[in-house]
Amino acid sequence: MDRRNFVKLVGTASGGAVTGACGRQAEEIIPLLVPEESVPVGVEQWHPSVCGECSAACGTLARVMASEREIEVDGELVRQKIAAVKKLEGNPLDPVSGGRLCARGHASLQSLYNPDRLRSPMKRVGPRASGQFEAVSWDDAIAEAARALAAADPGRILFLARARGGVRSENIARFLDAIGAPPATSIGVGDFAAEREASTRVFGRSGLPLYEIQDSTLVLSIGADFLGGWASPVLYSRRYGHMRQGRRELRGRLIHAESRLSLTAWNADRWLPVWPGGELALALAIGQVLLSEQIADAPASVVSIFAGVDLEQAAAAAGVPVEAIRQTASELVQASAPVVVAGASMVRQNSADAVAAASALNWLLGCVGKPGGVIPPTETLSLPARQSAFSGDWPERLGQAAVVLVDGVNPAYNAPESQSALAGAETVISFSPFLDDTSAFADLILPDHDPLEQALLEVPAVSPAPSFAAAGEFVAPLYDSRPTATVLSQLAETAERPFEELTVGQAVSTLRSAVGSAGSETSASDFEAEVLRDGGWQGQPSGKPPATPDAVGAFEIASKQEGVVFQAYESPQFGSGSGANRPWLQELPDPTSSALWGLPVEVDPATAAGLGLANGDNVRIRSEHGALEAPVYVNPAAIPGVVSMALGQGHASYGRYASGRGANPMVVVGDARDERTGCPAMGPTPISIEKIAGGARLVQFSRQDRDLPPHRV
Amino acid sequence: MAEQATQQAEQGAERTPQWAMAIDLDRCTGCEACVVACASENNVPTAGEDQAAMGRTKHWIRIDRYYEGEFPDIKVKYRPVMCQQCDEAPCEPVCPVNATYQNAEGLNVQIYNRCIGTRYCANNCPYTVRFFNWFAPEWAEPLNLQLNPDVSIRPSGVVEKCTFCAHKIKRAKLDADADGRDLADGDVQPACVQSCPAEAMVFGDMSDADSKVARQLGSGRAGQLLESLGTKPRVFYLEKAD
Numbered sequence: 001m002d003r004r005n006f007v008k009l010v011g012t013a014s015g016g017a018v019t020g021a022c023g024r025q026a027e028e029i030i031p032l033l034v035p036e037e038s039v040p041v042g043v044e045q046w047h048p049s050v051c052g053e054c055s056a057a058c059g060t061l062a063r064v065m066a067s068e069r070e071i072e073v074d075g076e077l078v079r080q081k082i083a084a085v086k087k088l089e090g091n092p093l094d095p096v097s098g099g100r101l102c103a104r105g106h107a108s109l110q111s112l113y114n115p116d117r118l119r120s121p122m123k124r125v126g127p128r129a130s131g132q133f134e135a136v137s138w139d140d141a142i143a144e145a146a147r148a149l150a151a152a153d154p155g156r157i158l159f160l161a162r163a164r165g166g167v168r169s170e171n172i173a174r175f176l177d178a179i180g181a182p183p184a185t186s187i188g189v190g191d192f193a194a195e196r197e198a199s200t201r202v203f204g205r206s207g208l209p210l211y212e213i214q215d216s217t218l219v220l221s222i223g224a225d226f227l228g229g230w231a232s233p234v235l236y237s238r239r240y241g242h243m244r245q246g247r248r249e250l251r252g253r254l255i256h257a258e259s260r261l262s263l264t265a266w267n268a269d270r271w272l273p274v275w276p277g278g279e280l281a282l283a284l285a286i287g288q289v290l291l292s293e294q295i296a297d298a299p300a301s302v303v304s305i306f307a308g309v310d311l312e313q314a315a316a317a318a319g320v321p322v323e324a325i326r327q328t329a330s331e332l333v334q335a336s337a338p339v340v341v342a343g344a345s346m347v348r349q350n351s352a353d354a355v356a357a358a359s360a361l362n363w364l365l366g367c368v369g370k371p372g373g374v375i376p377p378t379e380t381l382s383l384p385a386r387q388s389a390f391s392g393d394w395p396e397r398l399g400q401a402a403v404v405l406v407d408g409v410n411p412a413y414n415a416p417e418s419q420s421a422l423a424g425a426e427t428v429i430s431f432s433p434f435l436d437d438t439s440a441f442a443d444l445i446l447p448d449h450d451p452l453e454q455a456l457l458e459v460p461a462v463s464p465a466p467s468f469a470a471a472g473e474f475v476a477p478l479y480d481s482r483p484t485a486t487v488l489s490q491l492a493e494t495a496e497r498p499f500e501e502l503t504v505g506q507a508v509s510t511l512r513s514a515v516g517s518a519g520s521e522t523s524a525s526d527f528e529a530e531v532l533r534d535g536g537w538q539g540q541p542s543g544k545p546p547a548t549p550d551a552v553g554a555f556e557i558a559s560k561q562e563g564v565v566f567q568a569y570e571s572p573q574f575g576s577g578s579g580a581n582r583p584w585l586q587e588l589p590d591p592t593s594s595a596l597w598g599l600p601v602e603v604d605p606a607t608a609a610g611l612g613l614a615n616g617d618n619v620r621i622r623s624e625h626g627a628l629e630a631p632v633y634v635n636p637a638a639i640p641g642v643v644s645m646a647l648g649q650g651h652a653s654y655g656r657y658a659s660g661r662g663a664n665p666m667v668v669v670g671d672a673r674d675e676r677t678g679c680p681a682m683g684p685t686p687i688s689i690e691k692i693a694g695g696a697r698l699v700q701f702s703r704q705d706r707d708l709p710p711h712r713v
Numbered sequence: 714m715a716e717q718a719t720q721q722a723e724q725g726a727e728r729t730p731q732w733a734m735a736i737d738l739d740r741c742t743g744c745e746a747c748v749v750a751c752a753s754e755n756n757v758p759t760a761g762e763d764q765a766a767m768g769r770t771k772h773w774i775r776i777d778r779y780y781e782g783e784f785p786d787i788k789v790k791y792r793p794v795m796c797q798q799c800d801e802a803p804c805e806p807v808c809p810v811n812a813t814y815q816n817a818e819g820l821n822v823q824i825y826n827r828c829i830g831t832r833y834c835a836n837n838c839p840y841t842v843r844f845f846n847w848f849a850p851e852w853a854e855p856l857n858l859q860l861n862p863d864v865s866i867r868p869s870g871v872v873e874k875c876t877f878c879a880h881k882i883k884r885a886k887l888d889a890d891a892d893g894r895d896l897a898d899g900d901v902q903p904a905c906v907q908s909c910p911a912e913a914m915v916f917g918d919m920s921d922a923d924s925k926v927a928r929q930l931g932s933g934r935a936g937q938l939l940e941s942l943g944t945k946p947r948v949f950y951l952e953k954a955d
Contacts, residue, residue: 103745589775701775
């Protein structure tokens with residue numbers, strides 16, 4: 001679906017369910033011997049929706065067509081005509097996706113139609129994490145959950161949610177206000193707590209800065225795998241494509257610094273392999289060299305953080321040669337439109353500082369607020385859409401909680417050490433549509449609708465303009481699930497602490513008042529209809545000049561860890577692990593290892609040779625936190641001594657495609673956190689590694705790592 | 714074929730589009746969005762772990778990736794590879810029942826009901842982009858609801874492959890007819906092209922000199938995969954500019 005066709009389509013579209021199929025081509029009967037090109041095409045409708053796979057919140061279009069399914073009515077199987085979603089594409093009117101979509105976004109269709117979705121509320125009947133549940137009615141489930149909430153000290157109610165801004169998070173906030181409980185917190189996965197904290201220090205406002213890489217001539221990214229899933233992968237992929245080949249006679253260059261050859265490193269003109277945790281030292285070293293060059297008038301608070309840096313010491317801590325640092329700094333100075341993209345795709349114990357130092361390089365380069373530079377976060381939209389903030393003390397609060405409510409996060413998988421607290425909590429209530437690692441600990445599971453089955457309004461983590469993506473309802477729910485906002489409203493009412501549930505329509509009306517459409521000829525209902533028809537709204541960038549920072553802070557460079565270390569990372573297809581129950585993603589080759597239906601431990605060739613390891617051999621990896629066993633992939637691009645493993649497999653419970661498959665790397669990483677924000681770190685963790693007999697097999701799409709010469713093109 | 718179409722255009726006859734694709738490797742990030750978009754659009758089934766271990770997965774489009782050099786001076790070379798829709802297709806003459814042939818628009822068309830499963834075509838394809846169905850595809854309910862009714866479900870015993878989203882070409886033609894106009898450049902977007910976040914792929918009529926794909930072929934960076942074999946693919950790769 002391109003912009004032209006979608007605009008034409010929405011002009012004539014009538015909402016509601018699909019009314020027929022194959023009308024236009026009904027006269028054609030498929031003969032026995034026809035080429036594919038002659039098969040008649042059916043009637044389709046396209047409805048805006050919002051992708052919920054990551055915090056990018058891409059606006060999407062769902063292709064809806066008539067379909068049918070078998071359901072049981074009074075003990076008999078009958079066929080029911082339904083409107084079914086056939087495909088997801090990007091919404092061309094959405095400023096984030098621009099009509100494009102990533103692999104995870106496409107595969108979110110397999111969340112809607114996942115065979116392991118819960119069909120109704122469930123009540124635990126066996127021990128925690130045993131997976132023994134029985135179906136209960138919504139009335140009984142809500143009554144029981146409300147009883148637990150009423151009996152609990154409100155201060156000991158803990159709501160774990162995704163860090164998203166939108167109508168859903170606003171309703172969670174209203175619910176918690178009504179029952180007198182503390183605000184919800186995310187668990188620090190995929191919510192960019194380090195980046196937000198750093199932005200507050202460097203740009204004076206919390207949020208994710210917008211990198212204008214499409215207009216840059218040289219991009220240096222430090223720790224931000226922006227093509228592989230960081231922040232907003234579709235938006236930045238679009239911008240990357242433009243940077244490379246979207247301008248006449250001008251091709252932007254990319255230097256990428258990260259501790260693994262990520263997708264962004266694949267695409268870089270030069271990769272700077274940084275020792276895990278050395279990103280801060282690298283940023284400081286580059287800044288130190290920049291100070292000696294003719295550079296822009298940078299704020300004194302920024303200059304001071306780089307002034308006293310010992311270049312040799314910083315380079316050694318980063319594991320990057322001084323000469324490579326000098327060359328990078330020199331190229332940045334010479335570039336007409338440079339920018340430094342600062343992120344923590346893999347959170348370290350010093351990530352907030354590392355991101356702050358890397359972000360501050362942009363002040364030295366004079367590219368803050370400039371074309372091709374970085375736009376600091378702007379003010380938030382005038383929307384009732386409070387975001388669930390990250391609170392670093394959630395593990396401690398979990399250990400003391402009377403009632404734990406879990407929505408959209410999976411602490412038992414992403415923070416395995418939280419399992420003992422989940423096992424010991426008085427009451428655990430989950431809103432997951434799946435029996436996943438965490439909902440297996442729940443006393444009650446109150447399954448949410450799939451995102452495609454409900455009205456949504458989500459504010460993207462980063463957008464070229466103040467914007468949100470929104471969707472109305474367009475397909476009927478498949479099962480006896482309920483939207484979580486509605487369930488929260490019913491829970492509060494049963495507990496005699498009611499609140500007013502915010503609808504998407506009400507949120508849009510608030511926006512209309514705020515942006516000044518109230519006095520125009522567009523009525524409130526027309527404005528809402530327009531927003532839902534287009535799949536969202538976008539305003540104008542504020543254009544406010546950036547504020548110079550008062551104090552960015554002092555930084556300490558830790559020396560490089562010795563020995564073999566381990567790091568976990570989010571892969572492009574599985575994200576933080578939530579993609580593992582989609583068969584399309586399980587059968588999508590892992591970019592690094594080409595593995596299917598499993599993820600290996602990636603070991604560098606020298607370490608592998610020392611241990612006598614070849615592809616497919618199994619190893620046991622131990623740290624002080626735990627151990628895992630997995631097959632090995634000898635990664636020719638791995639930094640010697642750095643063992644990596646993607647998140648995705650190792651779910652104790654997550655349906656037929658993911659349960660019991662592979663190992664969870666977070667078991668080895670343990671509970672280290674970013675020291676400033678408390679955000680869970682993903683390494684580096686000292687480990688020992690040993691070869692073991694037997695074990696899981698490594699299935700690869702391609703076992704060939706090297707091309708056979710000659711290969712034209 | 715392309716020359717013939719150009720002649721037609723010059724003579725004022727209704728032009729038969731000559732479909733081609735250009736993939737800009739300087740834009741492509743290797744993210745595999747195209748791979749899932751293709752599976753979703755074309756009802757490409759998953760094989761499961763056991764069949765995958767026997768090399769029986771079906772990826773109508775894949776990302777070939779190769780490491781070059783040694784750490785730290787190591788690079789990854791990668792490219793999306795699908796049926797190259799060759800003008801001199803090695804798969805076609807070996808089919809004993811004419812189940813695959815090149816149509817007037819340059820597509821290598823596969824007729825599933827005519828295929829008897831000799832697999833000669835798949836063996837003869839230098840790009841390994843043809844897949845034999847050892848079993849009938851299955852989708853655990855309700856995953857079957859995701860299936861695209863515009864694309865047939867291929868039975869066991871036949872070979873399948875990328876069609877350049879022939880059904881989308883047909884839909885675009887019907888839409889243009891309904892609007893009373895000719896097909897315009899960009900009307901047809903196969904699923905991979907439509908999805909590509911970096912906008913690395915362009916599809917269109919290469920016999921139309923004004924089409925985006927034709928302009929890209931003239932960019933000086935265009936080449937073909939295994940060009941020396943003389944298969945004359947309709948998929949062109951624009952080399953990285955570094």
